[in-house]
Amino acid sequence: MRAARLIKMVLLLQSRPVMSAAELAAELEVSERTVTRDAQALSEAGVPVYAERGRAGGYRLIGGYRTRLTGLARNEAEALFLSGLPSALREMGLEDAASAARLKVSAALLPSVRDASASAAQRFHLDAPSWYHEPEPSDALPAVADAVWDDRLLRTRYRKGGGRGHGRNGTEVARELAPYGLVLKAGVWYLCAKVGDDFRVYRIDRFTSVEPADERFERDETFDLPAFWEERAAEFARSLLRTEVTVRVSESGARRLAFTGDRAAAATALAEAPPAGPDGWRTVVLPVESLDVAYSQLLSLGPELEVMAPEELRGRFAEAAERLRELYR
Numbered sequence: 001m002r003a004a005r006l007i008k009m010v011l012l013l014q015s016r017p018v019m020s021a022a023e024l025a026a027e028l029e030v031s032e033r034t035v036t037r038d039a040q041a042l043s044e045a046g047v048p049v050y051a052e053r054g055r056a057g058g059y060r061l062i063g064g065y066r067t068r069l070t071g072l073a074r075n076e077a078e079a080l081f082l083s084g085l086p087s088a089l090r091e092m093g094l095e096d097a098a099s100a101a102r103l104k105v106s107a108a109l110l111p112s113v114r115d116a117s118a119s120a121a122q123r124f125h126l127d128a129p130s131w132y133h134e135p136e137p138s139d140a141l142p143a144v145a146d147a148v149w150d151d152r153l154l155r156t157r158y159r160k161g162g163g164r165g166h167g168r169n170g171t172e173v174a175r176e177l178a179p180y181g182l183v184l185k186a187g188v189w190y191l192c193a194k195v196g197d198d199f200r201v202y203r204i205d206r207f208t209s210v211e212p213a214d215e216r217f218e219r220d221e222t223f224d225l226p227a228f229w230e231e232r233a234a235e236f237a238r239s240l241l242r243t244e245v246t247v248r249v250s251e252s253g254a255r256r257l258a259f260t261g262d263r264a265a266a267a268t269a270l271a272e273a274p275p276a277g278p279d280g281w282r283t284v285v286l287p288v289e290s291l292d293v294a295y296s297q298l299l300s301l302g303p304e305l306e307v308m309a310p311e312e313l314r315g316r317f318a319e320a321a322e323r324l325r326e327l328y329r
Contacts, residue, residue: 020058093142153213181225241287253304
């Protein structure tokens with residue numbers, strides 16, 4: 001533990017001209033007294049750490065000292081590519097590895113560009129979770145992530161159907177998986193894994209137990225995670241659209257239609273619809289998940305949309321319109 005801290009201290013001092021005891025203590029998560037002892041230990045070991053007293057003082061390396069401890073470990077190099085997703089790193093247990101990797105890269109850079117990472121971080125930030133959704137990281141995620149990095153088989157129990165915390169509504173099954181990749185979609189983690197000859201997708205928060213096996217699997221190098229996920233995501237979205245409704249939309253309603261539900265389905269429906277009539281309205285046959293979902297989504301278009309069929313949905317819209325008329329009379 002102390003050896004790792006001493007290495008980190010050298011790298012910090014190598015990446016900056018001077019650091020105060022308070023700054024080092026904050027970076028190393030120790031007391032200033034510990035920083036003083038560590039600086040003395042480094043000096044006794046031959047590392048030229050110099051302490052400058054006074055208000056503008058602090059610790060620095062003298063004589064252009066450069067350490068060769070900037071080589072990245074494998075887990076640090078892998079974590080570095082994910083460093084734009086701090087919340088994801090925390091959930092996978094890779095935060096410390098990413099921090100060490102960034103520090104080593106910073107120490108290896110020329111002084112003139114060492115502030116590049118801080119400059120970029122102040123200008124670009126990726127926030128993966130969706131609005132109005134509180135991420136609930138699964139306890140199984142770090143173990144699954146380790147198995148993905150290590151190409152190690154997983155013995156799992158998985159809850160099919162039902163949502164998080166609704167185990168009674170789902171069936172629990174045992175699976176041995178070859179974990180190929182993790183995907184973070186709108187704050188929810190998914191595992192893309194191979195079972196037998198098939199690739200499947202599992203929600204991480206539905207694993208009730210995860211046990212890494214002793215055996216590793218041989219990865220299919222032709223597997224393309226982004227392409228696989230794009231295909232399955234599109235397939236999943238299509239599978240939800242189990243019924244159709246016929247609507248008339250104004251020009252404004254047509255522009256807003258894509259924001260009420262599935263964008264791809266709305267775009268396709270509009271492209272296949274006949275041209276607008278003299279009044280500017282178009283008749284569109286729109287795939288939807290269900291009549292209940294269509295009601296809640298399409299009602300937001302208000303007077304820019306008229307439901308033509310089925311009659312059941314048209315009746316619900318007519319009732320809603322009458323209730324609104326009574327409210328605003």
